[in-house]
Amino acid sequence: MSHRLTHYRILVDDFAAAHRFYRDVMGLEPVFPADGGPYAEFRTGAGSILAIFQRSLMDAAIGQPHRPRTDSIDRIVLCFNVDDVDKAASELERRGVRLVSPPADQPDWMIRVAHFRDPEGNLIEINAPLPRQ
Structure with missing residues (x-):
């Protein structure tokens, strides 16, 4: 079995704020889709992709109740x-x-x-x- 890491996905509760941060503050180039949500990918400049995805939709996709983010470790x-x-x-x-x-x-x-x-x-x-x- 071969494994290749394709991208990093961060689960977010506030998609719009996260999208603005990674696009406007960090200056990452959106590559899919250019804007909108609930999913986006950004080119990091190192050949890898950083993705953000609405946390509640990921929870639904794997069949578990929505669990909001907690401020823990x-x-x-x-x-x-x-x-x-x-x-x-x-x-x-x-x-x-x-x-x-x-x-x-x-x-x-x-x-x-x-x-x-x-x-x-x-x-x-x-x-x-x-x-x-």
Whole structure:
């Protein structure tokens, strides 16, 4: 049996807010459909696809009662590589994003990182490699 990861799908309660965030704030290109809902895919620039889907419809598709999102522990982190973490973080703040953690070096990880959340509370990381010493 062969497995190939095709895309990442985030389940959302507020599709419109999530769509605006990933399109307008993160600057991802919508590829299916261009807008609307309850499902959309965005090109990440790394050859992979990030999808968002209305949570209640996913629950219905798998035959379980709708379970709204809860603010509990983080289960995933979406990680995006950027050219300059500080510049990207500043631009995100100008677009209304509140950073969870400001840009900081993580020498053990060999990257500089900053973290923030999407409208659904999902943790997002932007990172860039630290210069080699």
